[in-house]
Amino acid sequence: DISRDRIPEIFLQGSLGKNSVQRIFVFDGNNFKNIISNSNNILGFIDCTNNRTPKVITGRFQGDIMLLTNYIFSNSKFKNYNLEDNPGFLGKDTVCSFINFIQTLPSSRPYEPNNIFSSNISNDDMYVLDKLAKSDTSYTFQDAIFKEKKSDKNGNSAEVQWTLNFKGVSNSDTSIIKNYSINIILDADKNSSSSNYFKIVSIY
Numbered sequence: 485d486i487s488r489d490r491i492p493e494i495f496l497q498g499s500l501g502k503n504s505v506q507r508i509f510v511f512d513g514n515n516f517k518n519i520i521s522n523s524n525n526i527l528g529f530i531d532c533t534n535n536r537t538p539k540v541i542t543g544r545f546q547g548d549i550m551l552l553t554n555y556i557f558s559n560s561k562f563k564n565y566n567l568e569d570n571p572g573f574l575g576k577d578t579v580c581s582f583i584n585f586i587q588t589l590p591s592s593r594p595y596e597p598n599n600i601f602s603s604n605i606s607n608d609d610m611y612v613l614d615k616l617a618k619s620d621t622s623y624t625f626q627d628a629i630f631k632e633k634k635s636d637k638n639g640n641s642a643e644v645q646w647t648l649n650f651k652g653v654s655n656s657d658t659s660i661i662k663n664y665s666i667n668i669i670l671d672a673d674k675n676s677s678s679s680n681y682f683k684i685v686s687i688y
Contacts, residue, residue, distance in 0.1 A: 647665055
């Protein structure tokens with residue numbers, strides 16, 4: 485309910501064949517109306533845990549970069565809202581590095597980008613990466629959904645959860661194809677000396 489009018493909106497993020505599909509539906513009093521339809525593969529929500537107007541983030545990860553657009557819902561329409569072009573926005577730089585790392589497994593396992601992980605992350609969380617590497621599978625990013633989980637006292641995002649979906653193809657038998665969903669939680673690290681302000685604290 486990003487409009488906060490007690491009438492939920494419907495957001496869909498998935499794929500049709502080899503193409504990403506994103507749909508947004510709004511109830512007009514009688515039916516749900518499809519007001520946004522595109523081929524983006526990133527969908528997210530911020531300002532859901534503070535007193536600000538909730539915002540919808542939509543965009544695309546392609547190559548090794550992520551381009552995002554910000555919307556607010558007003559007068560039954562989505563309106564573009566200025567979005568700061570900050571590489572660390574909601575952990576965008578950290579997530580891009582993580583996606584690229586997963587797409588180069590299993591060969592890249594010894595060379596994980598340490599600057600994207602929190603010093604507090606557990607061995608159990610990191611074992612998820614070992615398990616992915618040992619499956620001898622090549623991973624291709626499909627799409628992602630994220631949501632702000634916590635805000636600080638100033639209303640800024642402090643914790644964000646991302647769900648990243650990958651297609652996995654067995655390296656020993658390319659007819660074996662599986663879908664993998666990896667959930668990561670990012671916390672703001674105010675003491676970070678690197679560009680990665682948000683760091684991964686949990687993987688599951």
